[in-house]
Amino acid sequence: METEDKIIIKELSFAYRRRPVLDRVAAAIPASMITAIVGPSGQGKSTLLMTLNRLWEEIPGAQASGSIKIRFNRDWIEINSPKVDPPWLRARVGMVFQAPNPLPASIYKNMAFPLKIAGVKNRKEVDERVEKALRQAFLWTEVKDRLTDDARTLSGGQQQRLCIARALILEPEILLLDEPTSSLDAEAGAVIEDLLSELKSDCTLVMVSHYQEQVRRIADRVFRLENGILKPADMP
Amino acid sequence: MVRAPRLRDRALIAFSWFSGLGLLAIFAVVIGFLLARGWSSLRPELIFGDTPPVQALLFRQQVFDGLFPAIIGTLSLVLLAMTIAVPLGLAAGIYMAEYCRGSARRLGLFFDILAGVPSIVIGLFGLSLTIFLHRHFFGRLYPCLLVSALALAFLVLPYLIRSTQTALEEIPRTVRLSAPALGASRLQNIFLVLLPRSLKGISSGILLATGRCAEDTAVIMLTGVVASAGIPRSLLGSYEALPFYIYYISSQYGSRQELQNGFGAAVILLFVCALLFTAALVVRHRLAKRFFHR
Numbered sequence: 001m002e003t004e005d006k007i008i009i010k011e012l013s014f015a016y017r018r019r020p021v022l023d024r025v026a027a028a029i030p031a032s033m034i035t036a037i038v039g040p041s042g043q044g045k046s047t048l049l050m051t052l053n054r055l056w057e058e059i060p061g062a063q064a065s066g067s068i069k070i071r072f073n074r075d076w077i078e079i080n081s082p083k084v085d086p087p088w089l090r091a092r093v094g095m096v097f098q099a100p101n102p103l104p105a106s107i108y109k110n111m112a113f114p115l116k117i118a119g120v121k122n123r124k125e126v127d128e129r130v131e132k133a134l135r136q137a138f139l140w141t142e143v144k145d146r147l148t149d150d151a152r153t154l155s156g157g158q159q160q161r162l163c164i165a166r167a168l169i170l171e172p173e174i175l176l177l178d179e180p181t182s183s184l185d186a187e188a189g190a191v192i193e194d195l196l197s198e199l200k201s202d203c204t205l206v207m208v209s210h211y212q213e214q215v216r217r218i219a220d221r222v223f224r225l226e227n228g229i230l231k232p233a234d235m236p
Numbered sequence: 237m238v239r240a241p242r243l244r245d246r247a248l249i250a251f252s253w254f255s256g257l258g259l260l261a262i263f264a265v266v267i268g269f270l271l272a273r274g275w276s277s278l279r280p281e282l283i284f285g286d287t288p289p290v291q292a293l294l295f296r297q298q299v300f301d302g303l304f305p306a307i308i309g310t311l312s313l314v315l316l317a318m319t320i321a322v323p324l325g326l327a328a329g330i331y332m333a334e335y336c337r338g339s340a341r342r343l344g345l346f347f348d349i350l351a352g353v354p355s356i357v358i359g360l361f362g363l364s365l366t367i368f369l370h371r372h373f374f375g376r377l378y379p380c381l382l383v384s385a386l387a388l389a390f391l392v393l394p395y396l397i398r399s400t401q402t403a404l405e406e407i408p409r410t411v412r413l414s415a416p417a418l419g420a421s422r423l424q425n426i427f428l429v430l431l432p433r434s435l436k437g438i439s440s441g442i443l444l445a446t447g448r449c450a451e452d453t454a455v456i457m458l459t460g461v462v463a464s465a466g467i468p469r470s471l472l473g474s475y476e477a478l479p480f481y482i483y484y485i486s487s488q489y490g491s492r493q494e495l496q497n498g499f500g501a502a503v504i505l506l507f508v509c510a511l512l513f514t515a516a517l518v519v520r521h522r523l524a525k526r527f528f529h530r
Binding site for chain 2: 053055058059060086087088090091094095097098099101103104113114116117118166167170
């Protein structure tokens, strides 16, 4: 049913330095669920994620065409329209990368960074939202006494949860996750999986994953991307 | 099992060590030689002459037979040239790394060629331009501190542009995309993430450019420096500078003591450079601290 969909992709094509990567991709991604995108390496899964928040525009040599509509509240918005401001879109469609990428700054500064960009200056509000997002990412108890420490001193799993918390602080409606556990050990990966399962009640998650077991454990819908074509797939 | 390094690897490691130590040794010999020859002349009289140092430092009395005007001239020249060159160099470097696409990238080749232009040619260009402006537009304009600073800024601009561009382009893509993924605009990404991340590379370029401004003689001898001018009073006035004093003394010294003073001036120039480098490093450290911590 269309009203339950959050993202509708039509005729989406993508090329990097004139080499075709996605070929007229179409899909409907449901709201408040975890949708997994699987498929062999090098097929453009990460690229597909970057088309959903127009992050591809930051990559020289990339070109995309087609339609992506996202439902924000009750309004469908064509995100590729020139009227849509990419920073506005990206604040609502958060993204977490394969490898944790904290800024070379303190844990607190990393968390407050998206708010600084968004122009939130009230220190009390910033402190409250930092705490809330860190709690959401199951990280508050581990870092509350060391917020001024360099974020890069955290373990890999903690850094990835910090990056998820940093994306959550703006309360995005959609969170894109590019293999969020691939650089972590099994224990840290399990914590992230629990976290993602909790998050889907608040936001729509689109995740690229290589791990079939992980997809089976947490995904609600699965799409397979191969040879530039995206197709619904059965649960692995 | 750890494999023992092959002969070729060992040779490369040995060569690297040899090169590094060789460079250090050359540096130590040059500094040692200058200190050995110039140390004995390092007395207050070399800097202040007959003028009481406090009076000279407070600019209450002119120094006629000491290096104080040349030290002030060098500092003024370097600060003025860097004030002109750094914003331009940073802006052009940011443009090259972040905005310049397609055939406009060939501009990089122009900057590389500019970096290879001998400083005497830049000096001649500065002099010719001054003469042209004097004849046709500004009759009061002669070779002066401002013209020298502009010519020096032009000389060091390619280093600043290329070091800024390289430092920005070396940032990995994941870091480059982290702020835009959080809703940062391109300008916010540049000023809040990319520039702080490339601070080390950029400041290395600034240090190199500062050193070049402090030591260059060919540019300034055609554009405004003189042997005796006192403390620079205005941007349009002549001035003295340490590298020119060293050049002048070494080519025309009349006594052994004068030559000794030339070596003393070289040691002082090294101190001035060290002072400028320390100031640049302190600024970098402060900026990094401001960005990195709560």
